[in-house]
Amino acid sequence: MTRSPTRRRLLALALASILAAPAWAQSIDPFTVSDIRVDGLQRISAGTVFTYLPVERGDRLDQAKAGEAIRALYKTGFFEDIRLDRQGDILVLTVVERPAINKLTVAGNKDLQTEQLMGSLKDIGLSEGETYDRMSLDRVKQELTRAYQNRGKYNVVIEPTVTKLDRNRVDIAINIKEGKAAKIRHVNVIGNDIFSDKDLLKGWESRPSNWLSWYRRDDQYSKEKLSGDLEKLQSYYLDRGYIDADVGPDNTQVSISPDKREVFITAGLTEGEQYKISTVTVSGDTVLPKEDIEKIVAVFVKPEQVFSRARLEAATDSITASLSNIGYAFAQVQPTPDVNRENRTVGIDMQVVPGPRVNVRRIVFKDNNRTKDEVLRREMRQFEGAWYSQAAIDRSKIRLQQLGHFSSVDIESKPVPGSNDQVDLEVKVKEENSGQVMLALGYSQLGGAQISAQLSENNFLGSGNRVSIAAMRSGYQERYDFSFLNPYFTDNGVSLGYNLFWNEFDYSDFNVAQYSTSSGSAQAFLGIPITEYDTVSWMMGIDSKEVLALSGQTPEVIVDYINAVGNQTFHSWRTQLAFARDTRNHALTPTFGTYQRIGLEATLPGSTVQYWKLDYQFSKYWPLSQALVLNTGFNIGYGDSYGKDFVRNLCYTPPTFVDSDNDGIIDVVTPGADPTVPCETTSPDFQKTVTATGLPFFENYYAGGVSTSGRVRGFVDNTLGPRVPNAYGYLQPLGGALKTIGTVEMFFPKLIDSPAARVSAFVDFGNVYKDFDSFSAKEFRVSTGIALMWRSPMGPITISYALPLRKEDDDRIERLQFTFTGAF
Known part of the structure; x- marks a missing residue:
C-alpha cells in the first residue's frame, strides 16, 4: 500500500510530538556514509542541519541510526517533512521546511488584552519570525476557547487564517468573535439547614440578573468568580465554627442552556456540627513578653468562644504586625488546632516563629x-x-x-x-504632571479682547517647591499673581511661603454684586508640623483695596457701607492662624482617612476696618468596599466686625426729571448719596444715616457651582444667598457672613479601570446667610447628580451633571458644569 504525502506528513508530525515512540524511516541497507547532502533548504543553512544531525562522515548508518536522525531533525521544529535516501555512499536528506511567520495579528478581542494574548502566543511558540507549526495553532485555538469559556463566553468563535506568501512565509490572522457572556438565571444552595440561602449568597459575585447587574456585571458567569464564591461559602461556615463543613467544586453543578446563553448553578454542601474553642496557648520564641502576645491573642480569640477562622487570622496578623514593627520582617505565626470531635471543641496553640531581626x-x-x-x-x-x-x-x-x-x-x-x-x-x-498652564483668549463687546495666562508648578525643578505665576489682561481686569512655597524650609518640615498679587477689577464677571476694585497684597506664611498628622500654620500680610461704586449698577447697600466708612481705600494688616489634621491615604484620590481644618483670620488694630473670619472644614472617607467609597464633608464659615462701627449722616442730591433718551418718557435720575452736599441746604427728605458694621461686603462668603469653598452643584457659581437690587432693580448676589455647605458623595473607584479617573454620585446642600440671625435650614438648597473627575495628561478635568432637589423659582440653575486646567 502506498502512503499519500499528506498522510505521511501527518504521521511524521504525530511521531515528532511523541518523542518516546519509535521513529519512522524508510527501509535502508546499512552502509558507511562518505558524504552528506541536504536538499530542499530555503531559509535554514546546511550547517544548522549538521549541528542537529547525529550522523557524520565515516559513520555507519543502519535502520536504527536513520530513525534516530529523523527524530533529531523533527525535534528541532524546523521541518514539515524529512526523507532519507542513499546515492551510492552519499546520505541524501530531503527536507520540507516549515514556513516562517511573517506577521501575526489578533482582532476582535475585548476581554483579553492584545499584549496579554501576544505574550501567551509567544510562550506557545507562535510569534513573528518563528517557524509556523499547525499543531501550535490548534493548541492556541483550544487555549483561547478555554480561556473565554472560563469567562462565561461559551459562544466564542476562534477563526485562524493562514495566508501563504513567497519565500516560504505565512501571515497568520486570529479573528475572535467573543460573543456575550452567559447570564446567570438561578443560583441554588442545597444541604443548608442552619443558614438561609439569602445569608449564604450575600457576598457572592455570581448572582442572577438584577437591577444593578449593568454596573456590577455580577450576572455574567465566570469559572474564576464561582471558585471564589465557593471559597467565600467555605469561609462563611469556618468563621461560624463549622469546621467540618464540606463545600467545593465537586458538590457544585453548572448547567448551561442549549443556546449557551443562560447558566444555572447548584451548590451542594454539608454543614456538620459547630465547634467551640477549648484552650488558647502561645508557644515558640515570642520575642516580646509572652504576656503581651497573650493579650493580643485574647482580643480576638478566647476559650468558650465559637471557633472562627477570621478571628484566628486576625490574631495571627496582629502578632506578625507587632513583630514586624520592631524589625522581625519575616515573622510567622502558625496556629496549630487540636480538634476534639467527640466534644466538638478545638484547642489552639499559637506558635511564634520570629525569624531573624532585619x-x-x-x-x-x-x-x-x-x-x-x-x-x-x-x-x-x-x-x-x-x-x-x-x-x-x-x-x-x-x-x-x-x-x-x-x-x-x-x-x-x-x-x-x-x-x-x-x-x-x-x-x-x-x-504625574505637576505643572499646569492655562491660556485663555476671548472677546466681548463690553471688555473687548482679553487674554489670561497662569503657570503653576507644584514640583519646581523636582525640588518639591511650589511656584505659581498668573497674569490676566482685558478691558475690565488686570491681575498679576506670584506665590512660592518651600515645604521643607527646615529639615524637620517647617514650611515657608510668600504671596504677592495686584488686581485691578473694573467689572465683576463672577456673578457677584458689581463694583470695581484696585487691590494689592503681600503675605508670608509659616507651617509647623506638630505631629505626623497635625500642622499649625500662621500667616501675616498687608494689603490695600480701593473700592469704587459703579453708577447705577452697584447696589445701594455697598454704596452706603463705603460712604459710612468715609474712605474708598481699605488698608489692612491681616493675620491668620490655622490648625489642620490630615489622615487621608492619598492627596488626590483618597479612599480612607479624614481631613479637617480650622482657621481664624483677622485684621489687626490700625486697619481701616476691623473684622474676623472663622472657618471649619471637615471631610471623611469611608471605604465601604473595594468598589464603593463614601465621602461626607461640610464647610462652615462665619465672620463679623469687632471694635467700633462706622455711622455717618449723608445727604442726597434731589432727583431730576429728564427725558434722557428723547423717547417721550420722563426718566427719574437719582444720583444717590453725595458726602459733598451740605445737609443744611438739603431737605430732610433727602437725608440719610448710613452704618458700616459686620463683615465687609468684599469679604463675604459665596455658594453655588463647582468651587470647592462653596460647592453646591447644579446652581450657577456664587448665586446662592442674599441678593440686593441695584438702581435699576436688577438683583445681584451679595454673599453673606455665614456659610453652611455640605456634601455626601459616593465614589466608584472600580467603575473606570484607571487610577486617574473616578466617577461619583453626590448630594450637595447648603447656602449662605447675611448673619447668624438669618440662618434657616428651610433655606438650604439641595442638589443631586453624578460627576467625573479625570486627571488627564493635559490636566485635571471635572464634569458634573446635577438636578436641584430644593430650589426657589428665582434661583439660577446650571445642570451641566465643568472645570478644566491645561497641564504641561
Whole structure:
C-alpha cells in the first residue's frame, strides 16, 4: 500500500510530538556514509542541519541510526517533512521546511488584552519570525476557547487564517468573535439547614440578573468568580465554627442552556456540627513578653468562644504586625488546632516563629525621573540602617502619596543576597504632571479682547517647591499673581511661603454684586508640623483695596457701607492662624482617612476696618468596599466686625426729571448719596444715616457651582444667598457672613479601570446667610447628580451633571458644569 504525502506528513508530525515512540524511516541497507547532502533548504543553512544531525562522515548508518536522525531533525521544529535516501555512499536528506511567520495579528478581542494574548502566543511558540507549526495553532485555538469559556463566553468563535506568501512565509490572522457572556438565571444552595440561602449568597459575585447587574456585571458567569464564591461559602461556615463543613467544586453543578446563553448553578454542601474553642496557648520564641502576645491573642480569640477562622487570622496578623514593627520582617505565626470531635471543641496553640531581626540596608528610589531623591527621602519614616518597621513603611507610602506628585507608590522589600538579616527597600513611583498652564483668549463687546495666562508648578525643578505665576489682561481686569512655597524650609518640615498679587477689577464677571476694585497684597506664611498628622500654620500680610461704586449698577447697600466708612481705600494688616489634621491615604484620590481644618483670620488694630473670619472644614472617607467609597464633608464659615462701627449722616442730591433718551418718557435720575452736599441746604427728605458694621461686603462668603469653598452643584457659581437690587432693580448676589455647605458623595473607584479617573454620585446642600440671625435650614438648597473627575495628561478635568432637589423659582440653575486646567 502506498502512503499519500499528506498522510505521511501527518504521521511524521504525530511521531515528532511523541518523542518516546519509535521513529519512522524508510527501509535502508546499512552502509558507511562518505558524504552528506541536504536538499530542499530555503531559509535554514546546511550547517544548522549538521549541528542537529547525529550522523557524520565515516559513520555507519543502519535502520536504527536513520530513525534516530529523523527524530533529531523533527525535534528541532524546523521541518514539515524529512526523507532519507542513499546515492551510492552519499546520505541524501530531503527536507520540507516549515514556513516562517511573517506577521501575526489578533482582532476582535475585548476581554483579553492584545499584549496579554501576544505574550501567551509567544510562550506557545507562535510569534513573528518563528517557524509556523499547525499543531501550535490548534493548541492556541483550544487555549483561547478555554480561556473565554472560563469567562462565561461559551459562544466564542476562534477563526485562524493562514495566508501563504513567497519565500516560504505565512501571515497568520486570529479573528475572535467573543460573543456575550452567559447570564446567570438561578443560583441554588442545597444541604443548608442552619443558614438561609439569602445569608449564604450575600457576598457572592455570581448572582442572577438584577437591577444593578449593568454596573456590577455580577450576572455574567465566570469559572474564576464561582471558585471564589465557593471559597467565600467555605469561609462563611469556618468563621461560624463549622469546621467540618464540606463545600467545593465537586458538590457544585453548572448547567448551561442549549443556546449557551443562560447558566444555572447548584451548590451542594454539608454543614456538620459547630465547634467551640477549648484552650488558647502561645508557644515558640515570642520575642516580646509572652504576656503581651497573650493579650493580643485574647482580643480576638478566647476559650468558650465559637471557633472562627477570621478571628484566628486576625490574631495571627496582629502578632506578625507587632513583630514586624520592631524589625522581625519575616515573622510567622502558625496556629496549630487540636480538634476534639467527640466534644466538638478545638484547642489552639499559637506558635511564634520570629525569624531573624532585619535591618534596612538601603532605600532605592525608581522612576522618579523629575523628582529628586531628596524630595522622596525626606518623606520616608523608615530609615536606612534602622530596624525594619512595617508601620513606618506604610506611613512612608501614605506621605509620598499625599505629596500629589505621584499617581502610584509601591514599596517592596528585597532580601540582600547572602544575608538573612538585611533587606533593601525599593520605592517605585509613577510621576504625574505637576505643572499646569492655562491660556485663555476671548472677546466681548463690553471688555473687548482679553487674554489670561497662569503657570503653576507644584514640583519646581523636582525640588518639591511650589511656584505659581498668573497674569490676566482685558478691558475690565488686570491681575498679576506670584506665590512660592518651600515645604521643607527646615529639615524637620517647617514650611515657608510668600504671596504677592495686584488686581485691578473694573467689572465683576463672577456673578457677584458689581463694583470695581484696585487691590494689592503681600503675605508670608509659616507651617509647623506638630505631629505626623497635625500642622499649625500662621500667616501675616498687608494689603490695600480701593473700592469704587459703579453708577447705577452697584447696589445701594455697598454704596452706603463705603460712604459710612468715609474712605474708598481699605488698608489692612491681616493675620491668620490655622490648625489642620490630615489622615487621608492619598492627596488626590483618597479612599480612607479624614481631613479637617480650622482657621481664624483677622485684621489687626490700625486697619481701616476691623473684622474676623472663622472657618471649619471637615471631610471623611469611608471605604465601604473595594468598589464603593463614601465621602461626607461640610464647610462652615462665619465672620463679623469687632471694635467700633462706622455711622455717618449723608445727604442726597434731589432727583431730576429728564427725558434722557428723547423717547417721550420722563426718566427719574437719582444720583444717590453725595458726602459733598451740605445737609443744611438739603431737605430732610433727602437725608440719610448710613452704618458700616459686620463683615465687609468684599469679604463675604459665596455658594453655588463647582468651587470647592462653596460647592453646591447644579446652581450657577456664587448665586446662592442674599441678593440686593441695584438702581435699576436688577438683583445681584451679595454673599453673606455665614456659610453652611455640605456634601455626601459616593465614589466608584472600580467603575473606570484607571487610577486617574473616578466617577461619583453626590448630594450637595447648603447656602449662605447675611448673619447668624438669618440662618434657616428651610433655606438650604439641595442638589443631586453624578460627576467625573479625570486627571488627564493635559490636566485635571471635572464634569458634573446635577438636578436641584430644593430650589426657589428665582434661583439660577446650571445642570451641566465643568472645570478644566491645561497641564504641561
